[in-house]
Amino acid sequence: MTLYFQLLQFLHVIGATVLLGTGAGIAFFMLRAHLTRDARVIAGVARIVVTADFVFTATAVVVQPVTGYLLARFLGYPIFDGWIALSLVLYGITGAFWIPVVFMQIRMRDLVEAAVREGTALPPRYHRLFWTWFAFGFPAFAAVLAILWLMTSRPVFSFF
Numbered sequence: 143m144t145l146y147f148q149l150l151q152f153l154h155v156i157g158a159t160v161l162l163g164t165g166a167g168i169a170f171f172m173l174r175a176h177l178t179r180d181a182r183v184i185a186g187v188a189r190i191v192v193t194a195d196f197v198f199t200a201t202a203v204v205v206q207p208v209t210g211y212l213l214a215r216f217l218g219y220p221i222f223d224g225w226i227a228l229s230l231v232l233y234g235i236t237g238a239f240w241i242p243v244v245f246m247q248i249r250m251r252d253l254v255e256a257a258v259r260e261g262t263a264l265p266p267r268y269h270r271l272f273w274t275w276f277a278f279g280f281p282a283f284a285a286v287l288a289i290l291w292l293m294t295s296r297p298v299f300s301f302f
């Protein structure tokens with residue numbers, strides 16, 4: 143075990159905890175804010191959520207494949223076979239659901255801020271966006287959980 147490997151592994155595990163923690167945390171706080179039905183509360187939380195996703199999730203989204211690739215290279219694991227290849231497919235699925243979610247959050251924040259400014263009720267578009275955002279979280283989070291399982295149990299199988 144070299145210092146290089148330990149450092150990579152440490153960064154990779156930090157990235158995993160940030161992805162999981164920020165994902166679950168954002169879902170919880172947004173849902174709780176939404177359930178208050180108070181546009182001011184929702185606007186405040188949505189603002190923080192948009193920033194948190196850019197600062198924490200986006201950083202971890204980049205760090206994870208980079209450190210993962212370097213770990214695999216160091217350990218001599220094939221990237222495009224077995225549990226790593228399956229993880230990459232699942233990572234793509236997570237991204238396919240997470241990227242639209244980022245834009246939905248921005249749109250929701252803008253709609254709620256406008257409602258607060260103009261003193262109007264939350265528009266139907268906000269409610270549609272919220273439930274789509276909520277639904278997208280399930281496959282994204284399930285795929286991250288599956289990756290975590292693959293990363294820790296490293297089952298031996300081959301696609302070829």
Ligand code: HEM
Pocket residue numbers: 154155157158159161162206207208209210211213214215217219226229230233286289290293294
């Ligand atoms: C996206 C591309 C990814 C690649 C190429 C990759 C690759 C790897 C490799 C090669 C290891 C080292 C395994 C070993 O020590 O034998 C590892 C460990 C680990 N990975 Fe990933 N990974 C990726 C994404 C992720 C994601 C998204 C998560 C979690 C959300 C994650 C969580 C972990 C954890 C917790 C370990 C430590 C496992 C242990 O030491 O028991 N990885 N990963």
